Amino acid sequence: MLEIKNLHASVGGKEILKGLDLRIGEGEIHALMGRNGAGKSTLSAILTGNPAYTVTEGTITFRGKDLLSMSPEDRAREGIFLSFQYPVEIPGVSMVNFMKTAVNEKRKYQGLEPLSASEFLKLKREKEALVEIGSKMQNRSVNEGFSGGEKKKNEVFQMAMLDPCLAILDETDSGLDVDALRIVAEGFNKIRKDKAAAEACGQPATSAIVITHYERLLEYIRPDFVHVLYNGKIVRTGDAQLARDIDEKGFDWIENEADNAGK
Amino acid sequence: MRILDINNTDQQLTLEAGQEEHFLLLDPQHVKLRIQQQEGSRLMLHCISLAPAESGTCELIVEQQAEGCETRLYGLALLKGEQKFDLVTRVLHNVGGGYSNQLFKFVLDDEAQGSFYGELKVLPDAQKTEAHQTNRNILLSRSAKIQTKPQLEIYADDVKCSHGATTGQLDSTALFYMQQRGISLASARRLLLAAFLGDVLQGLPEETTAQLEQQIDAAL
Ligand SMILES: Nc1ncnc2c1ncn2[C@@H]1O[C@H](COP(=O)(O)OP(=O)(O)O)[C@@H](O)[C@H]1O
Ligand SMILES: [Mg+2]
Numbered sequence: 014m015l016e017i018k019n020l021h022a023s024v025g026g027k028e029i030l031k032g033l034d035l036r037i038g039e040g041e042i043h044a045l046m047g048r049n050g051a052g053k054s055t056l057s058a059i060l061t062g063n064p065a066y067t068v069t070e071g072t073i074t075f076r077g078k079d080l081l082s083m084s085p086e087d088r089a090r091e092g093i094f095l096s097f098q099y100p101v102e103i104p105g106v107s108m109v110n111f112m113k114t115a116v117n118e119k120r121k122y123q124g125l126e127p128l129s130a131s132e133f134l135k136l137k138r139e140k141e142a143l144v145e146i147g148s149k150m151q152n153r154s155v156n157e158g159f160s161g162g163e164k165k166k167n168e169v170f171q172m173a174m175l176d177p178c179l180a181i182l183d184e185t186d187s188g189l190d191v192d193a194l195r196i197v198a199e200g201f202n203k204i205r206k207d208k209a210a211a212e213a214c215g216q217p218a219t220s221a222i223v224i225t226h227y228e229r230l231l232e233y234i235r236p237d238f239v240h241v242l243y244n245g246k247i248v249r250t251g252d253a254q255l256a257r258d259i260d261e262k263g264f265d266w267i268e269n270e271a272d273n274a275g276k
Numbered sequence: 277m278r279i280l281d282i283n284n285t286d287q288q289l290t291l292e293a294g295q296e297e298h299f300l301l302l303d304p305q306h307v308k309l310r311i312q313q314q315e316g317s318r319l320m321l322h323c324i325s326l327a328p329a330e331s332g333t334c335e336l337i338v339e340q341q342a343e344g345c346e347t348r349l350y351g352l353a354l355l356k357g358e359q360k361f362d363l364v365t366r367v368l369h370n371v372g373g374g375y376s377n378q379l380f381k382f383v384l385d386d387e388a389q390g391s392f393y394g395e396l397k398v399l400p401d402a403q404k405t406e407a408h409q410t411n412r413n414i415l416l417s418r419s420a421k422i423q424t425k426p427q428l429e430i431y432a433d434d435v436k437c438s439h440g441a442t443t444g445q446l447d448s449t450a451l452f453y454m455q456q457r458g459i460s461l462a463s464a465r466r467l468l469l470a471a472f473l474g475d476v477l478q479g480l481p482e483e484t485t486a487q488l489e490q491q492i493d494a495a496l
Binding site for chain 1: 447449450452454455456457458459460463468470471472474475
């Protein structure tokens with residue numbers, strides 16, 4: 014699905030990623046952990062083509078294509094979805110208009126006819142029910158005046174509408190209370206296609222990068238791999254147990270080991 | 277609503293006591309319009325410049341000459357290429373108890389140049405006046421230019437007045453957010469600009485609004 018090789022990237026003239034390698038297979042869930050400022054959001058910005066971030070070295074292949082040569086919108090249409098750490102408020106642009114444009118531009122890219130108003134409404138209702146988001150939210154401007162929890166639910170709703178094959182959840186759990194966290198995580202689990210569901214509809218199984226500080230989210234969204242980002246690289250990879258260890262002992266021991274190995 | 281077709285002219289109009297008028301001024305070129313308002317009259321005027329000639333000027337002068345008048349002036353200008361458009365408003369509150377609201381927005385691309393000069397005068401006798409003026413502009417290119425000059429002269433003390441002027445670019449974080457959802461950069465810009473301009477069309481009949489929205493979308 015995704016292969017990142019020797020990725021170096023900078024923002025504001027500062028090198029943040031310094032030779033990162035990561036390989037994500039179809040249907041796999043990868044958790045990405047690391048301290049504040051480690052560069053987790055930088056990686057999601059690079060994967061989605063945020064123009065404020067620069068790749069200085071390395072390659073990224075996504076489903077056989079050179080990702081770095083694609084525009085941000087084409088990456089999205091190819092199936093990459095980012096649930097933003099900080100969803101953006103867009104006053105004056107209604108959620109409905111925003112989503113209709115997004116869905117239909119993706120369909121056009123895929124060579125499909127645009128959805129009619131009623132088809133769109135039907136899809137929207139179906140997905141609202143799936144992720145337990147109120148349709149009242151959908152009558153407002155994009156994220157405008159939404160609470161932190163509403164914004165995160167809205168990200169998951171948008172993901173449901175766009176049906177990606179690679180989802181990046183950037184701290185989708187931060188600032189959520191226990192109930193909101195459960196709704197968001199269960200929403201994600203309902204959207205994602207496992208191997209069986211994928212085979213049934215002839216599409217790839219959903220892969221995900223779940224960026225989080227907390228083991229809590231990973232009790233709902235169970236990772237196949239857990240990675241720790243430090244000094245611009247992935248310094249340790251393990252299974253779900255690694256997240257539990259980090260929850261208990263913090264990052265120090267991993268970072269110390271990485272420092273010692275580098276000496 | 278009445279469309280005023282008055283290019284290349286000076287015109288003078290009076291709203292009699294209690295009269296209500298709504299004017300639409302489309303693509304004004306060299307227009308000077310002076311409107312006098314009598315007691316309790318209500319004026320709404322939309323000045324929409326979507327396909328202006330190479331250079332245009334428009335001066336709107338409104339005098340509230342008796343009590344209890346309402347004045348609403350709304351306008352937008354989309355300029356590109358080497359287009360130039362200068363807009364002047366002069367709103368005068370001679371007597372008290374009046375209300376005025378001005379909202380003007382410019383979107384400028386390429387080498388276009390625009391200016392907004394907004395004079396708002398509240399004379400000493402015009403107590404209990406409420407007057408607002410807002411000018412917001414978006415520059416789509418580095419070489420587009422806008423000059424904005426609010427000129428407020430408030431001589432009465434028991435009044436409620438406000439003014440604001442801002443010039444900026446399209447919000448790049450919002451553009452990227454939309455692109456990340458698969459919306460092309462061009463569509464994202466159009467959505468943001470339509471949102472930016474939307475409130476200028478308030479008060480127009482539904483049909484006219486829909487028509488103008490289409491024309492705006494085509495012009496962007
Ligand atoms: N726009 C920016 N300009 C300059 N520095 C930035 C910018 N965005 C992030 N950084 C810096 O890059 C580093 C990595 O940030 P980020 O990827 O957001 O970390 P994380 O998501 O792991 O908390 C931090 O030191 C942060 O201060
Ligand atoms: Mg982050």
